Structures are given as C-alpha cells and as structure tokens.
Amino acid sequence: MLREDFLWGFATAAAQVEGGGEEQELASGKGPSIWDWFCEKPGKILDGAKVNKTCNFIDNYKADLALMKSLGVNSYRFSISWPRIVPKGGKDDPVNEQGVKFYSDVIDECLRLGITPFVTLYHWDLPLELYQRYGGWLNKERAVEDYVRYAKVCFDAYGDRVKHWLTFNEPFVVAIHGHSFGVFAPGHTSNTEPWIVAHTLLVAHATAAKVFHDEIAPKHGGVIGITLNGDWAEPWDQTPENIKAAQDKMDVAVGWFADPVYLGDYPESMKQMLQGRLPEFTAEEKALLKGSSDFYGCNFYTTNMIKAGADDETNGNTQLLFTRPDGSYIGPESALDWLRDVPWGFRKHLNYLYKRYQMPIYITENGYACKGESDKPAEEAIHDTDRVNYYKGYLGAVQDAVNDGVDIRSYYAWSFVDNFEWASGLVPRFGCVRCDYDTFKRTPKDSSKFVGEFFDSHIPKKEA
Numbered sequence: 179m180l181r182e183d184f185l186w187g188f189a190t191a192a193a194q195v196e197g198g199g200e201e202q203e204l205a206s207g208k209g210p211s212i213w214d215w216f217c218e219k220p221g222k223i224l225d226g227a228k229v230n231k232t233c234n235f236i237d238n239y240k241a242d243l244a245l246m247k248s249l250g251v252n253s254y255r256f257s258i259s260w261p262r263i264v265p266k267g268g269k270d271d272p273v274n275e276q277g278v279k280f281y282s283d284v285i286d287e288c289l290r291l292g293i294t295p296f297v298t299l300y301h302w303d304l305p306l307e308l309y310q311r312y313g314g315w316l317n318k319e320r321a322v323e324d325y326v327r328y329a330k331v332c333f334d335a336y337g338d339r340v341k342h343w344l345t346f347n348e349p350f351v352v353a354i355h356g357h358s359f360g361v362f363a364p365g366h367t368s369n370t371e372p373w374i375v376a377h378t379l380l381v382a383h384a385t386a387a388k389v390f391h392d393e394i395a396p397k398h399g400g401v402i403g404i405t406l407n408g409d410w411a412e413p414w415d416q417t418p419e420n421i422k423a424a425q426d427k428m429d430v431a432v433g434w435f436a437d438p439v440y441l442g443d444y445p446e447s448m449k450q451m452l453q454g455r456l457p458e459f460t461a462e463e464k465a466l467l468k469g470s471s472d473f474y475g476c477n478f479y480t481t482n483m484i485k486a487g488a489d490d491e492t493n494g495n496t497q498l499l500f501t502r503p504d505g506s507y508i509g510p511e512s513a514l515d516w517l518r519d520v521p522w523g524f525r526k527h528l529n530y531l532y533k534r535y536q537m538p539i540y541i542t543e544n545g546y547a548c549k550g551e552s553d554k555p556a557e558e559a560i561h562d563t564d565r566v567n568y569y570k571g572y573l574g575a576v577q578d579a580v581n582d583g584v585d586i587r588s589y590y591a592w593s594f595v596d597n598f599e600w601a602s603g604l605v606p607r608f609g610c611v612r613c614d615y616d617t618f619k620r621t622p623k624d625s626s627k628f629v630g631e632f633f634d635s636h637i638p639k640k641e642a
C-alpha cells in the first residue's frame with residue numbers, strides 16, 4: 179500500500195492548457211511569453227498551433243476540477259503563468275490583479291473540492307519582455323531578481339492556501355532544448371549558453387526557496403522543491419565503459435541539477451567534460467543551494483540503453499538507444515520518437531534517486547502519448563489501451579519501489595487533458611481526458627478511470 183497521505187492527481191502547465199484564444203488573452207491582461215513569440219516563427223511548431231489557443235482552462239477550470247474530482251483525485255498539479263501575474267515580468271513592473279485573482283479562484287475551488295493544490299512557479303513561459311530586455315536566463319543578476327520578486331508575489335497571494343511548491347519544472351529542458359537544440363523557445367543553438375542558463379536557474383531556485391523558508395513557511399507551513407526530468411539510463415552491456423557511460427548520462431540528465439541542490443556541487447564528470455564552460459558556484463551560492471529543496475521532484479517518462487562514445491555533450495557524450503544488443507526493442511513505440519513504454523526502468527530510477535539523494539520523492543509527472551491517437555476519431559481514441567498499459571506498468575513500478583523502501587509521496591499523471599505539446603503542437607496527445615480542440619469539449623478516456631481505480635485501491639482510507 180501507499181502512504182495514507184499520498185497525493186495523487188493530474189499535472190498540467192499554464193502555457194499548455196490555459197489559452198482560449200487571442201481575444202480572451204488580450205482581455206485577461208496577460209503579457210506575451212517567449213512561447214507566444216516562438217509560435218509566430220515559421221516552422222517552429224510542427225502543426226502551426228498557437229500557445230494562446232489550447233484547451234481554454236481559463237473558462238473551463240470549474241468543470242475541469244469537478245471532472246478531476248469525479249475521477250477520484252485528491253490533488254492537482256498546475257503552474258502559474260509568470261506573464262499573467264507580472265505581464266512585463268520585471269521586479270518593478272506592475273502586477274496584473276486579474277491574473278492574481280484567477281489562480282486564487284482556482285486554488286479556492288480546489289480546496290472547496292478537497293483537492294490539494296501543488297503549484298509550479300515556472301513551467302517555461304518566461305515573460306517575453308525579459309528576454310527582449312536582457313536575454314532572459316542568460317543574465318543571472320537580473321533574471322534572479324525578477325524571478326524572485328514574481329515568486330514573492332505568488333507566495334504572498336497564495337501561501338496561506340498552497341502548501342506544496344515547485345520553483346522550476348525541468349530546468350534541463352529550459353537549458354538544452356531552449357539553448358542548445360534550439361527546438362524550444364527561445365530557440366538558441368549554442369554550446370556555451372546551456373550551462374550558463376542552468377546556473378542561473380539553480381541560483382534563482384535557491385534564492386526563491388530561501389525567501390519561502392525564511393518568510394512564508396514559518397507563518398503558513400509548506401514545502402518547496404524543484405522538479406527534474408531524466409530518463410533511466412541502462413548500460414548497453416556490463417562492460418566498464420558502458421557502465422560508466424550510463425552514469426555519465428545520469429550525471430548530465432539528473433546530477434547537473436540534483437547534485438548542486440542535494441550534494442553541494444556539479445558532478446565531477448561534467449566538470450571534466452566541459453572544463454571552463456561549466457560555471458562555478460561561489461561559496462555563498464553553495465550555501466544557498468544546500469537545503470534549498472525539501473524533497474526530490476521527479477518527472478519520468480522512459481528508459482534508454484546507453485553506449486559509450488557519441489560526441490554529444492547534452493548526453494554526456496553517450497549514445498541513446500531503444501534497442502538491446504540482440505536488436506530487440508525495449509518497449510513499444512509512442513507518438514514521439516523519444517518516448518517508449520519501458521516500465522522496469524522506473525523502479526530502477528526511483529531506487530537510484532532515493533539512494534543517491536536520500537530525499538522523499540514527489541513524482542510530479544508521468545505519462546504517455548499513444549502512437550496514432552490523433553488520427554483516430556474521438557469515439558475510438560478514448561479507448562486508449564496503450565496508455566492504460568503504460569500506466570499499468572509504471573504504477574506497478576511505483577508500488578514496487580515503495581516496497582523496496584523508497585519514500586514516495588505523490589504521483590501526478592501527465593496529463594489531465596490533451597494539450598499543447600510545445601514544438602510538437604497539438605498532435606501528440608498526453609491526456610487521460612480527450613480535448614476536442616474546436617469545441618474544447620472534454621471526454622474521459624479509459625486511462626482516466628484506470629488510474630483513478632488504481633489509487634482508490636492503493637491508498638489506505640483514513641479512519642473516519
């Protein structure tokens with residue numbers, strides 16, 4: 179069984195679900211984010227979708243929360259849009275009261291339904307103005323100040339009701355997809371910027387967490403952390419070079435952020451690989467980072483087989499494969515080339531994290547986009563057998579890891595409803611609930627019921 183106070187629900191992000199169209203956006207007082215601007219560039223979004231018209235959570239939030247409740251959740255993870263709170267983003271820029279009220283209403287509705295809100299402060303929608311003023315995360319001094327002021331506005335407005343906070347979602351993706359691959363906003367391709375951006379994000383995380391620990395937690399209680407992606411890296415075979423390669427891959431995917439936060443500095447393998455390009459922490463920054471997270475936030479999707487020897491720093495100079503040495507695939511294909519259904523890696527990953535960082539783990543995302551789902555008519559697509567199979571395997575892995583002794587405190591399925599999958603647009607569908615993008619109509623898929631029933635039978639009921 180899981181803990182009696184285990185949190186479970188669905189996860190979403192502001193930019194991926196909120197938008198109901200351009201008019202709504204203009205009337206809301208929200209400023210543009212780098213994703214609004216990025217979507218206007220030809221060819222950046224696979225199907226030409228716009229981030230300002232996704233699932234219209236803005237108008238639908240009450241019905242969405244009621245639907246979540248009917249599926250049995252006791253929690254909901256969502257993010258706050260920085261440019262909705264501070265349209266221009268900066269520490270001296272005005273606050274949009276309409277935006278502050280929106281999340282306040284969402285939080286109140288959650289609490290009214292007995293749903294614990296789990297709030298992410300930054301899920302990739304940087305106010306465009308800050309990118310234009312000084313290059314966004316590339317400018318540590320200014321970005322940290324502006325971010326911390328925004329975080330304070332949120333803590334002050336919601337800290338009385340929100341007890342679970344995340345400073346950043348997947349800083350790896352912000353740094354690598356945004357500044358090395360160039361496939362996510364702001365679309366840079368550089369071999370120096372990602373390491374600088376990551377450094378800024380870590381310092382911003384630690385500074386905001388200190389404000390929370392010093393000023394908010396003593397008054398209202400609550401916990402704060404950062405959430406990291408990272409697929410499980412399985413050595414291709416048991417040769418020393420491939421075992422080392424798998425560790426190097428884990429160091430870049432996870433250790434790049436988790437080692438400074440929980441262990442005090444960047445992994446040695448990254449220092450060696452990047453030499454002078456990896457920034458160094460000052461003594462003050464190290465002290466700030468230590469103890470900055472009250473838990474380990476884990477987003478998890480898949481597993482790769484790892485071989486030594488590819489010339490790619492973003493993977494620790496390793497090669498990622500979905501095949502075994504005998505040529506067989508480790509799991510079936512999804513709608514996305516980076517994602518396959520490989521449940522056994524999850525148990526290993528959770529054990530690895532717990533052993534290395536010794537922190538309670540909150541699983542903040544886990545989910546699947548079924549191959550070909552978008553080509554099917556709605557009445558067929560809602561019978562999402564591949565997603566049910568994925569959750570069956572991965573939830574089993576969570577239960578196994580708990581039985582192994584790993585301290586796991588939450589699970590959020592990604593995602594509640596089909597939504598804007600960044601550069602892939604609206605084509606890959608991750609929802610346990612279908613979204614009709616013409617009418618915004620929601621229809622629960624089979625997986626939503628499967629996940630609900632799993633937790634109904636695995637979380638012990640509190641004695642009345």
Ligand code: GCO
Nearest residue numbers: 191347348477543592599608
């Ligand atoms: C993530 C992202 C989500 C994605 C999901 C599927 O945190 O990686 O939070 O925004 O939609 O991972 O790719």
